[in-house]
Amino acid sequence: xxxxxxxxxxxxxxxxxxxxxxxxxxxxxxxxxxxxxxxxxxxxxxxxxxxxxxxxxxxxxxxxxxxxxxxxxxxxxxxxxxxxxxxxxxxxxxxxxxxxxxxxxxxxxxxxxxxxxxxxxxxxxxxxxxxxxxxxxxxxxxxxxxxxxxxxxxxxxxxxxxxxxxxxxxxxxxxxxxxxxxxxxxxxxxxxxxxxxxxxxxxxxxxxxxxxxxxxxxxxxxxxxxxxxxxxxxxxxxxxxxxxxxxxxxxxxxxxxxxxxxxxxxxxxxxxxxxxxxxxxxxxxxxxxxxxxxxxxxxxxxxxxxxxxxxxxxxxxxxxxxxxxxxxxxxxxxxxxxxxxxxxxxxxxxxxxxxxxxxxxxxxxxxxxxxxxxxxxxxxxxxxxxxxxxxxxxx
Amino acid sequence: xxxxxxxxxxxxxxxxxxxxxxxxxxxxxxxxxxxxxxxxxxxxxxxxxxxxxxxxxxxxxxxxxxxxxxxxxxxxxxxxxxxxxxxxxxxxxxxxxxxxxxxxxxxxxxxxxxxxxxxxxxxxxxxxxxxxxxxxxxxxxxxxxxxxxxxxxxxxxxxxxxxxxxxxxxxxxxxxxxxxxxxxxxxxxxxxxxxxxxxxxxxxxxxxxxxxxxxxxxxxxxxxxxxxxxxxxxxxxxxxxxxxxxxxxxxxxxxxxxxxxxxxxxxxxxxxxxxxxxxxxxxxxxxxxxxxxxxxxxxxxxxxxxxxxxxxxxxxxxxxxxxxxxxxxxxxxxxxxxxxxxxxxxxxxxxxxxxxxxxxxxxxxxxxxxxxxxxxxxxxxxxxxxxxxxxxxxxxx
Numbered sequence: 001x002x003x004x005x006x007x008x009x010x011x012x013x014x015x016x017x018x019x020x021x022x023x024x025x026x027x028x029x030x031x032x033x034x035x036x037x038x039x040x041x042x043x044x045x046x047x048x049x050x051x052x053x054x055x056x057x058x059x060x061x062x063x064x065x066x067x068x069x070x071x072x073x074x075x076x077x078x079x080x081x082x083x084x085x086x087x088x089x090x091x092x093x094x095x096x097x098x099x100x101x102x103x104x105x106x107x108x109x110x111x112x113x114x115x116x117x118x119x120x121x122x123x124x125x126x127x128x129x130x131x132x133x134x135x136x137x138x139x140x141x142x143x144x145x146x147x148x149x150x151x152x153x154x155x156x157x158x159x160x161x162x163x164x165x166x167x168x169x170x171x172x173x174x175x176x177x178x179x180x181x182x183x184x185x186x187x188x189x190x191x192x193x194x195x196x197x198x199x200x201x202x203x204x205x206x207x208x209x210x211x212x213x214x215x216x217x218x219x220x221x222x223x224x225x226x227x228x229x230x231x232x233x234x235x236x237x238x239x240x241x242x243x244x245x246x247x248x249x250x251x252x253x254x255x256x257x258x259x260x261x262x263x264x265x266x267x268x269x270x271x272x273x274x275x276x277x278x279x280x281x282x283x284x285x286x287x288x289x290x291x292x293x294x295x296x297x298x299x300x301x302x303x304x305x306x307x308x309x310x311x312x313x314x315x316x317x318x319x320x321x322x323x324x325x326x327x328x329x330x331x332x333x334x335x336x337x338x339x340x341x342x343x344x345x346x347x348x349x350x351x352x353x354x355x356x357x358x359x360x361x362x363x364x365x366x367x368x369x370x371x372x373x374x375x376x377x378x379x380x381x382x383x384x385x386x387x388x389x390x391x392x393x394x395x
Numbered sequence: 396x397x398x399x400x401x402x403x404x405x406x407x408x409x410x411x412x413x414x415x416x417x418x419x420x421x422x423x424x425x426x427x428x429x430x431x432x433x434x435x436x437x438x439x440x441x442x443x444x445x446x447x448x449x450x451x452x453x454x455x456x457x458x459x460x461x462x463x464x465x466x467x468x469x470x471x472x473x474x475x476x477x478x479x480x481x482x483x484x485x486x487x488x489x490x491x492x493x494x495x496x497x498x499x500x501x502x503x504x505x506x507x508x509x510x511x512x513x514x515x516x517x518x519x520x521x522x523x524x525x526x527x528x529x530x531x532x533x534x535x536x537x538x539x540x541x542x543x544x545x546x547x548x549x550x551x552x553x554x555x556x557x558x559x560x561x562x563x564x565x566x567x568x569x570x571x572x573x574x575x576x577x578x579x580x581x582x583x584x585x586x587x588x589x590x591x592x593x594x595x596x597x598x599x600x601x602x603x604x605x606x607x608x609x610x611x612x613x614x615x616x617x618x619x620x621x622x623x624x625x626x627x628x629x630x631x632x633x634x635x636x637x638x639x640x641x642x643x644x645x646x647x648x649x650x651x652x653x654x655x656x657x658x659x660x661x662x663x664x665x666x667x668x669x670x671x672x673x674x675x676x677x678x679x680x681x682x683x684x685x686x687x688x689x690x691x692x693x694x695x696x697x698x699x700x701x702x703x704x705x706x707x708x709x710x711x712x713x714x715x716x717x718x719x720x721x722x723x724x725x726x727x728x729x730x731x732x733x734x735x736x737x738x739x740x741x742x743x744x745x746x747x748x749x750x751x752x753x754x755x756x757x758x759x760x761x762x763x764x765x766x767x768x769x770x771x772x773x774x775x776x777x778x779x780x781x782x783x784x785x786x787x788x789x790x791x792x
Contacts, residue, residue, distance in 0.1 A: 167576045196561070201459075237558075309622075
């Protein structure tokens with residue numbers, strides 16, 4: 001895979017492909033590195049999460065502002081099964097790396113571009129990040145307190161869209177291998193977000209209109225579903241899916257003074273949602289969060305303490321399954337807890353080589369992929385991105 | 396060029412959202428997807444919002460996830476033989492936690508292949524909490540995302556309110572996507588690659604891990620810097636959500652060029668031309684004062700004009716849209732994101748995939764138990780009810 005993507009979504013998609021065993025070659029330049037590599041002179045990039053999505057890849061430095069850089073980019077592209085990019089529409093064309101150019105030279109190539117709204121149409125070319133797709137795709141406006149504004153969802157939206165991007169690429173690669181025919185994938189992250197709300201979008205398309213009001217944490221079917229404050233000042237999220245579940249909860253937590261028959265069905269509990277929240281809130285208030293979540297779980301109700309960022313890497317279930325590993329920080333900082341890929345295959349976790357300094361693999365890739373002899377490749381690597389030489393002389 | 400490959404045969408032992416969303420993607424990719432149901436069927440059949448069609452009321456969620464599939468009912472009389480028949484027919488078996496609790500299904504995981512068997516469960520099939528109940532909402536809360544949602548205006552207006560989850564079953568959809576990624580890769584891409592998957596490949600997808608993976612910056616940032624992001628954190632130092640004339644919009648200037656273009660959009664007022672705003676650092680330092688100015692400006696501008704300005708000037712600026720607005724969006728419609736639902740002329744559409752060029756039509760979601768086991772061996776229903784022509788080609792085994 002030749003990967004021209006930057007920031008979060010595209011690199012995450014490529015990282016998932018690396019988890020599947022793909023040889024991912026990430027292309028940047030010293031004048032235009034992936035912004036999430038971060039640097040001391042860019043303090044505004046406050047989440048330098050490069051290690052999160054760029055392990056397991058090789059890194060090549062090509063200055064695409066130069067003819068030689070673009071030519072090398074094309075030569076690499078036509079020797080790869082897939083080419084990924086996340087530039088605004090038209091940029092790959094201007095770089096001489098259009099899907100048509102690549103597929104003409106390699107008919108089975110999959111050329112996948114990721115953008116906010118797609119490459120053609122009345123809204124093509126809108127520059128966008130996760131916050132924009134979240135707004136345009138509709139999930140943001142569906143999510144929120146009943147009387148509150150829409151909700152900003154952030155990096156996770158990039159990752160959600162990136163995961164869908166990788167699914168499309170894997171499907172197209174399989175098709176290309178089997179048929180000999182590749183394809184261009186003109187992926188629109190706005191549509192990926194719209195799929196996350198596909199239930200409601202389908203309702204709208206098929207003529208229902210009674211769901212646009214924001215509902216907080218409530219569900220249209222399960223009741224109660226919500227997040228409740230516990231005695232220790234924390235929060236527990238829970239969802240009651242069946243009437244049997246509710247009966248068990250009433251048996252365990254109820255104080256016997258409530259007419260539980262009133263709330264015996266989900267429809268009754270939805271109808272009286274405020275009263276039911278008050279009852280469950282009263283239960284929550286009697287326990288510390290961990291205790292309450294465990295008691296709920298013990299009687300079959302889905303429940304969890306709302307975890308904070310410092311608690312995730314130590315999660316016992318994740319630890320038991322070997323989900324987190326530590327990797328050396330790219331900027332000389334301490335080891336970083338990085339999650340693996342969220343699946344196992346025959347019990348095995350995907351493994352990743354550590355993230356690499358920009359351009360560290362340029363010469364090797366020129367040799368392996370383009371057949372340039374090693375000594376010459378080192379020289380070419382320096383020519384293809386002047387920053388390589390500058391970085392070397394400065395170090 | 397080789398002929399179109401045979402359609403992948405996918406069996407879903409799963410109700411709800413995770414497994415069926417994976418099945419939905421397989422349908423859109425041209426696979427032949429059979430949904431096994433029990434009792435009254437998948438609970439999403441009765442989840443509001445409900446759609447009245449052909450004298451039935453069926454959940455929009457069921458329509459969305461199960462278009463183009465077949466439905467086989469596992470009843471008391473046939474279930475043993477039906478499970479065996481489905482298992483042997485499938486290239487890919489998808490299983491959720493409820494069906495996995497049935498030993499007739501989990502007991503087959505190591506049975507002779509060839510196939511890929513993918514489980515999508517709340518916490519994964521192993522570990523101390525493998526059997527713990529979980530939902531999309533609890534995965535969202537446990538992965539850390541709950542602790543940062545909402546931030547910005549939503550938090551400032553309701554600091555005492557509980558943390559929020561994303562509306563709907565987002566975490567389950569995410570797990571379905573990951574199941575597709577891992578499963579398709581395991582299926583392989585040569586004519587005989589499936590035949591070589593014996594013993595079967597087993598894939599274990601955890602909804603919780605999917606959410607933690609998608610929010611991986613939270614724990615990694617903590618381990619790197621000690622920073623604990625919360626709802627009170629500032630999600631966007633410049634811009635963010637803006638109330639506007641008829642709703643809300645998002646403005647995310649990432650570069651100096653975005654800012655300069657925005658200055659033109661707002662009409663070059665003095666506040667926007669201030670020297671300290673020329674650099675990103677200056678704009679970040681201007682903080683709340685700048686935010687107030689931008690919000691004052693946006694308050695009188697309608698959503699449509701904001702999107703138009705964003706498009707014209709190349710600025711990340713766009714409205715928060717309702718589902719009705721998304722459904723009517725000319726961009727999504729022109730790209731063919733909404734695919735024909737049911738027979739030609741039905742006038743109905745459902746969402747397809749986020750890139751053009753895949754299935755342009757899907758059959759109506761099936762009635763409960765509409766199909767029988769014998770149909771697995773039969774090629775094809777009529778092409779007009781199909782997903783793509785490829786879907787109907789029989790496997791040439």
